[in-house]
Amino acid sequence: MTFPRFSPLTLIIPGIMVAAVTLGYYSYHAAGRIAARSEETVETSNRAIGLKLIDAIEKHILDVDRNLFWMVRLDDPREFTELWRRVVRANPLLDTVIVLDENREIVHFVSKLARPSLTGFRRLFVERIIPDMELHSLPPDTHKHLHKSYDGSHYLISFVRQRSAGRDYYIALNMNLPWITNDIFRRETGDLMESKYVAVLDEGGRVLWGTAVETGGPLVFEQPFPSTLYLWRLQIAPREAKAIRRETRAQRRYNIILVSTAVCVIIAGIIVLLVAMRKERRANQLKSEFVANVTHELKTPLTLIRMFAELISLKRGESYETSKEYAEIITRESDRLTHLIDNVLDFARIERGKAAYQFSPGNLATVVERGVDLLQYRADQGGVKLRTEVEPDLPETLLDENAMTLLLVNLIDNALKYGSNGTGEVTVSLHRQGDALVLRVVDHGPGIPKEEHGRIFERFYRTKAARSKPIRGSGIGLSLVRHIAEAHGGGVRVESALGKGSAFEVTIPVRGTRAQASTDPERRPEG
Numbered sequence: 001m002t003f004p005r006f007s008p009l010t011l012i013i014p015g016i017m018v019a020a021v022t023l024g025y026y027s028y029h030a031a032g033r034i035a036a037r038s039e040e041t042v043e044t045s046n047r048a049i050g051l052k053l054i055d056a057i058e059k060h061i062l063d064v065d066r067n068l069f070w071m072v073r074l075d076d077p078r079e080f081t082e083l084w085r086r087v088v089r090a091n092p093l094l095d096t097v098i099v100l101d102e103n104r105e106i107v108h109f110v111s112k113l114a115r116p117s118l119t120g121f122r123r124l125f126v127e128r129i130i131p132d133m134e135l136h137s138l139p140p141d142t143h144k145h146l147h148k149s150y151d152g153s154h155y156l157i158s159f160v161r162q163r164s165a166g167r168d169y170y171i172a173l174n175m176n177l178p179w180i181t182n183d184i185f186r187r188e189t190g191d192l193m194e195s196k197y198v199a200v201l202d203e204g205g206r207v208l209w210g211t212a213v214e215t216g217g218p219l220v221f222e223q224p225f226p227s228t229l230y231l232w233r234l235q236i237a238p239r240e241a242k243a244i245r246r247e248t249r250a251q252r253r254y255n256i257i258l259v260s261t262a263v264c265v266i267i268a269g270i271i272v273l274l275v276a277m278r279k280e281r282r283a284n285q286l287k288s289e290f291v292a293n294v295t296h297e298l299k300t301p302l303t304l305i306r307m308f309a310e311l312i313s314l315k316r317g318e319s320y321e322t323s324k325e326y327a328e329i330i331t332r333e334s335d336r337l338t339h340l341i342d343n344v345l346d347f348a349r350i351e352r353g354k355a356a357y358q359f360s361p362g363n364l365a366t367v368v369e370r371g372v373d374l375l376q377y378r379a380d381q382g383g384v385k386l387r388t389e390v391e392p393d394l395p396e397t398l399l400d401e402n403a404m405t406l407l408l409v410n411l412i413d414n415a416l417k418y419g420s421n422g423t424g425e426v427t428v429s430l431h432r433q434g435d436a437l438v439l440r441v442v443d444h445g446p447g448i449p450k451e452e453h454g455r456i457f458e459r460f461y462r463t464k465a466a467r468s469k470p471i472r473g474s475g476i477g478l479s480l481v482r483h484i485a486e487a488h489g490g491g492v493r494v495e496s497a498l499g500k501g502s503a504f505e506v507t508i509p510v511r512g513t514r515a516q517a518s519t520d521p522e523r524r525p526e527g
Contacts, residue, residue, distance in 0.1 A: 491506075
């Protein structure tokens with residue numbers, strides 16, 4: 001009897017999907033509860049602040065009213081008039097004081113209004129305000145307010161019924177509403193304006209003071225004044241109310257798509273696995289090409305060295321000039337072979353994670369001079385002018401001179417192979433830019449397509465143009481350049497366009513040489 005082959009994926013994938021659905025469900029409801037609590041907290045805070053603010057403004061007006069009513073003495077009309085002229089002029093909250101007898105006729109009228117306004121207000125008071133005060137039903141010693149709009153202007157009348165010398169009198173105070181708006185409101189709400197929107201609205205919803213919010217909702221506190229300015233209402237909202245609502249809606253949206261996202265992640269994981277397998281196959285292919293290229297690179301200089309060494313040993317080059325030429329060829333091919341072996345060994349150490357650099361104080365200008373000297377003969381043989389531009393008096397920095405020489409040799413070697421076309425010029429420059437040293441290698445060759453800029457620093461990668469030409473190369477030179485630059489705390493980038501040459505720029509930070517040289521003599525780079 002045979003049993004079907006069991007795969008753990010048959011349990012893992014459904015388990016992950018169930019877990020994702022459960023997490024999404026509870027996350028959605030938890031986010032809703034958290035958002036509701038957050039809105040409730042903001043609402044409670046706004047309500048407490050709003051009620052406290054309303055109470056403070058009303059208390060201020062009522063305290064002024066009571067103090068003024070307490071000062072009223074009706075026994076001596078002359079003393080009353082003189083006293084209240086001084087009071088009205090001194091008190092910014094008070095515009096007019098009016099005393100009516102039991103027949104609701106004006107006994108005293110003291111005001112700081114200008115004459116045209118004074119005449120109009122007196123007529124308005126007699127004809128329209130007195131009937132609205134309903135004085136016939138006002139109990140003795142009862143303090144009330146009339147807040148009403150007449151002809152588009154708001155009025156606040158504070159009035160009380162008092163008894164003097166056996167007679168009833170009605171004392172009315174016309175309050176200065178502009179002063180209340182501009183002074184009391186500003187004073188009481190000044191500290192709130194930085195964190196909240198505060199506004200006072202009239203019965204038609206027009207803003208009398210402050211900044212109103214466009215929409216209501218649980219985060220907006222809005223309530224009328226209870227006894228004094230009862231036609232007006234106070235509105236308070238947090239300045240981030242819109243952001244809170246937006247974040248709440250966004251959070252709920254995110255939780256709705258959480259389950260589908262989890263499923264997509266599973267599918268994406270499978271796709272990534274397939275892509276990784278494809279990349280692994282591609283990497284194996286590149287490694288095979290690398291081995292073939294390196295074998296060819298090794299074989300060619302070894303063959304030349306052996307051939308010309310045999311010619312010398314057989315005395316085929318009897319003249320001095322011929323022997324010198326053979327020796328120069330052997331030297332050149334030996335340098336090429338050494339450079340290739342160094343690249344392969346360093347690359348192998350990097351691949352194993354064992355690449356280490358010996359950091360010590362050094363001058364990058366010396367490295368440039370050494371690297372250019374190593375390739376000067378090859379450049380001369382190829383008809384390429386190798387120029388250097390080094391800024392004088394550059395500071396020392398911590399570096400591995402051998403590694404930086406290898407970096408520069410790789411860049412110049414690439415410029416000579418791919419960028420010179422057998423003629424032209426390659427420029428190596430070094431200068432300081434802020435707290436960094438910038439090394440540039442510029443050629444005037446065919447350039448590199450923009451879509452390949454990000455890939456040329458990958459291991460084994462060679463550009464399409466290089467692969468289509470009979471140019472030898474291993475595809476690891478620029479990968480080493482990037483690794484060495486990053487190990488020194490810097491980086492490398494390329495500027496190139498088709499037909500306009502290429503410029504490779506390596507940036508190395510200028511680091512202190514004393515402390516770091518003693519505490520960090522050997523640094524193992526990441527990766």
